[in-house]
Amino acid sequence: MTRLVEVPAQFDDRSFDQFAAAFAAALRDGGRLLFDAHAAEWASPYGLVGLLAAGAAAQRGGEKPLLTAPTAAEVLSYWARAGFFRAAAELFEIHGKLPRTAPREESDVLLPVTAVRAAEDVHAVVSRIQQRATAILTHELGLDPKATMGFAMALSEACQNILEHAGTGGWVAVQAYHWRRKLARRVVVIAVADAGVGFRESLEPTQAKRFGARWGDAAALEAALIQGVSRFRDPGRGQGLAGIRRYLARWQGKIAIRSGTARIAILPAWDDDVPLREGLPPFPGAQVLIIIPEQGSATR
Amino acid sequence: MIRHIDVHAVLRESVSGLYADLVTRPTGRVVRERIERAMADAAGEVAVARMDFAGVGCLDYSCADEIVAQLLRNRPAVLVLRGITDGHRDAIEAVLARHGLAALLERADGTLEALGAPAAAAASLEVLVARRLAAPTPGGAFALTLA
8 A cells, every 4th residue: 555755845854854754654554655745845955855855765665656746847946956866766656747858057957956875976976066055155144265165074074974873875965045034144954864774773783882861862963973983993083073063163054964863953143943852753774954044244 | 205196086096987986984994904904114103194085075973984084093093184275184184173183284385283172283383394204385384304
């Protein structure tokens, strides 16, 4: 029997838990999953890579899950330009009329949805983003030209998180857009998602004993993001997320990581999100969101 | 004797010649192992290497740790770094500080600057001076004698 998972009309990090709840319920029921995105009006890069992670997890059950594509032409066009359908074709049996639009080089899509399966993929992502991002970061977001390299570093570390901890591949996407509702400024967003083992399982062998009864998804995220611990005993490990934090602190950026049933965030002054949420609907792997805002007069 | 290492050239030999960025642990490991082989026959207990980062694009924390910090952890060594950008410096300083390690930065004018833990940097400079590889400049700083 086919189980329906509705894709929220506005699909981003705020509606992700609604999606995760529907996904968890459908997965529990068993059977083939149908991801219904026909009514989608907008999806952030976080929504798109999260949907791919759900598809990857659903595929493990055997049959490819189904996906009904958005019906609105402009939404379809954006998902295509963002490289979503190219990545989704491996994971879903897609229904709906897809545009032929290829991912566009000149759009605000700084990096279309890109699979990260090996170190070579990270090299390609970093090389590509430096070619594409400099103009937008400096001219549109008001970052120092030197910040481009830090941006590439943050992207590299976020992608490597997949390779080192997920036990499987994942996806990354980078986009610039005007965030009217929240900030009324332009932002650059990095979204990374995988359907791997998640932070709790990755860190359990080295960290669970230290946390005792507190051990769980939230404690694992706290250990990784706040304390900079790694699953490796090598003392040089665990510096990637700390490096991202330092970079974001300089540019009033935000990072949020969701894994399992918890979500942790380092919040700049402009954001009223909560630092830690527990008891969320379970979702496989880890999903990372990084937001760098346009540098306004108050922050320059 | 100072071993000269062109990091960008080592990177190009180590991974696909298409990329100029030092990113990911596997890349950092391969590059470090090549550098370690180049330093293996260095004279004295403490190896001295002058590593030129010119031409290297992005350097992430993983690679900075694998290359600079691991080199210093694996054997007694003095590393003189040159050709580094502000972005490289951020990553290198962070990984050195985490381990209480230090390297010396050779500025464009040839003078040396400490990177990382001050005590470890002072010890590195002492090694260079004792071997006459560095000497005071008229301005009160230190510079390599070979420069």
